[in-house]
Amino acid sequence: MRFDAYVLAASIFNATIGRITPRSNDATSRSAFKTCGRIQNALGADVVQLSGEEYSASATGAWNLFNSVSRPTCIVFPNNAKDVQVAMGAIFQDKIHYAVQSGGHSAMNGWNTVQDGILFYFSHMKNVSYDAVKDTITLQPGIHWGEALTQLEPLGIAPMGGRFGDVGTGLLLGGGLNYLSGEHGFSSDAYVELDVVLVTGKLVTATATNEYSDLFWALKGGANRFGIVTRYEVQAIHTGTNAEKNWFGGFIMYPNSSADALLHATEKFVRTVSDPRASLLMVFSYNGTEPTPIHLVSLFYHGSSLPEPIFGDFLSIPAAFTQLSPVSYVEANSLLGPGADRGFGQLFGASAFNNSVGAETYFTSFREFSDYTFKIKDTLSSNVLAFTPILDSQILAGRSRGGNPMDPPRGNYVAIQIHTSFANGLTSLPPSVADARRTLFERMPKSPKRPFYINECDASQNVFATYGRYKDLKRTYAKYDPTRFNIRFTDGPIGL
Ligand SMILES: Cc1cc2nc3c(=O)[nH]c(=O)nc-3n(C[C@H](O)[C@H](O)[C@H](O)COP(=O)(O)OP(=O)(O)OC[C@H]3O[C@@H](n4cnc5c(N)ncnc54)[C@H](O)[C@@H]3O)c2cc1C
Structure with a gap:
């Protein structure tokens, strides 16, 4: 669609009647509109879109419902780096708000979308x-x-x-x-x-x-x-290849009665495991507005079986359902599903423990997570407390390739994610949710010098300050x- 006054009128009309957040016609919106026109003239109407089917699908396509309500003034669908350069140069000159979206999975509000600004959307660059x-x-x-x-x-x-x-x-x-x-x-x-x-x-x-x-x-x-x-x-x-089943693993689901044993087993894994071929994702969760607990561990070993000294605790804890077999790497990555469910507002939060905190710290985190769950239960679809052990070997592998800004100190630690999915279609939250989240982040245990994971944090958390090379x-x-x-x-x- 071409850039002209008709498009402006039509897009404001669309915004008012069909969209959750109306596009405003104030100075910000007008200057973004001008810049969109400028870059559309330079790059063409396929690359810079102000409305239409592809525009709408992309503006509303983010995984997190909270990030699907903003309406960018235009969306840039770059075909190459040159397109990004032209658009970014204009944005810089004209001082326009902008955002970038690739896979669309950020749970942090506004980190991958923008109202009255310009969105870069990479669906034309998928090679x-x-x-x-x-x-x-x-x-x-x-x-x-x-x-x-x-x-x-x-x-x-x-x-x-x-x-x-x-x-x-x-x-x-x-x-x-x-x-x-x-x-x-x-x-x-x-x-x-x-x-x-x-x-x-x-x-x-x-x-x-x-x-x-x-x-x-x-x-x-x-x-x-x-x-x-x-x-x-x-x-x-x-x-x-898929035919070569170089991994062994899958997932095990547990009833809530196994929660204590799982917390102990997770703490022990983080404290003791040194085999780089072992990986674990321990997920405690509650579902629904009458929160029902169900817990799941996903565990893989790069080899032909799950070594008992590493995984034995998880294998012996009373389970509700077990799916373990030889798998290819692609199969390992698809066992928990694609994570594509749309339509839910999402928020993350982060913490991290070192390997010497002791089991009580894990119990405290589970208690705080459970308290938070019950405080916000009326708004809830599901709530997850996930532990990803980060082994010393992972830290060493990073250092051998030049290091990274997180720069964790030597020794295993565990990255913690709190992932809250709100009720289907819910786009605004009562203030009590923000209060409960503040309390959770204050009380959630954390270890000094262990970096939080920035992709799974709350926007209010200063994750960079937890990095070793801040x-x-x-x-x-x-x-x-x-x-x-x-x-x-x-x-x-x-x-x-
Ligand atoms: C269901 C689910 C499962 C997950 N599983 C894992 C996991 O197994 N391991 C893990 O590490 N993390 C995982 N995460 C967290 C994940 O790392 C973050 O959500 C990540 O930011 C998603 O990237 P994206 O491209 O999908 O999202 P986007 O929202 O498109 O991008 C995320 C952020 O990066 C910015 N960005 C994207 N592309 C560019 C670019 N080219 N240039 C500059 N900035 C850019 C965006 O502006 C945004 O701020 C998971 C998240 C979800 C929702």
Whole structure:
């Protein structure tokens, strides 16, 4: 659709009658509209859209319902880095609010969408390719992990991403946790080369050794603050084809009566396990407005069975349902489903414990989580307390590739995620929910120096301040964005 006065009138009309958040016609909206016109003239009406089917599907497509109600003045669907450069350059000159969306899975409000501003939406950049000489995989930002894994599986290789197929590449910018992490590090530790459009619109290629090595490093945890990545080249991991069942594992569901034993088993796993081939995701959950507890562990070993000394506790705890078998890496990543359910408002929260906190700390976290659940139960669809052990070997693997801003100290620790899904269709929350969340974050135990996971935090948490190299990250941010344009014009993590 072309840019003209008719489009403005039509889009305001659409906004008023058909959309949850009306688009305003104030100065902000008008200047964004002008910039949209300018970049549409430069890039064409397929790339810069102000309305229409693709615009609407994209504006409303975010996984988190709270992020599907804003209406960007226009959406840029880049075909290449040049398109991003042109649009970003105009945004910078005209001082327009903007956001970037790749897989759409952020639970932080406004981090991947914008009202009366410009949204970059990467659905036209979804290629993945393999360079056998360099043994690297190149990902365009719009691909989702499930798509990348499926396309590369016949070659027996995989990029490090996440554990759910519908999630996208924004995960890399926050670090990334996956079933290969014990052996190879955070997902972003596998970076080889990144193309990045800086806030000014300048395109740079960053590697571990060139003049942009500090930017390369910062993008291993700096989230959306350091520029727009238009190409990720990452180390290929040789996981095997679907026919080769190189992993053993699956999931086990437990009744609430097993909760205490599961907390003990999780604490022991974090304290004792040193085998990089072992991975675990322990999920305590409540479902519904009369919260019903059900707990699930997903456990995988890169080998032909689950070693008893590592997983024996989980295998012997009374369970409701067990599904364990030899699996390929792709199968391991699809066992819990794609994580694609839409229509629910979502919020995350984070914490982290070191490996010496003792079982009582796990019990306290479960108690606080349960109290929070019952306080907000009337608004609830489901509530999850998830533990991902991060092994010392993961930290060492990251360090051997140049390190990352999180820079956890040596020793296992556990990343904790609180994931609240609100009732289907609920778009505004009573103040009591915010109160309950504040109390939860105050009371939730945490260990000093253990980094929170920024992709699974609450927007109010200063996760960067938990990073081992917070000061270096701040310095690097000041170098690449001296006018603090990103912080002033994009929602994202606080603290830089
Ligand atoms: C169901 C589910 C399962 C999950 N499982 C895992 C898991 O197994 N492991 C794990 O580590 N995490 C997991 N996460 C958390 C996940 O890492 C974050 O939600 C992540 O931010 C999602 O990335 P995305 O591209 O899908 O989302 P988006 O919302 O598109 O992007 C996330 C953030 O990155 C920014 N961004 C995206 N692309 C770019 C770009 N090219 N340049 C600059 N900024 C960009 C966005 O602006 C946004 O702030 C899961 C989340 C969900 C909802």
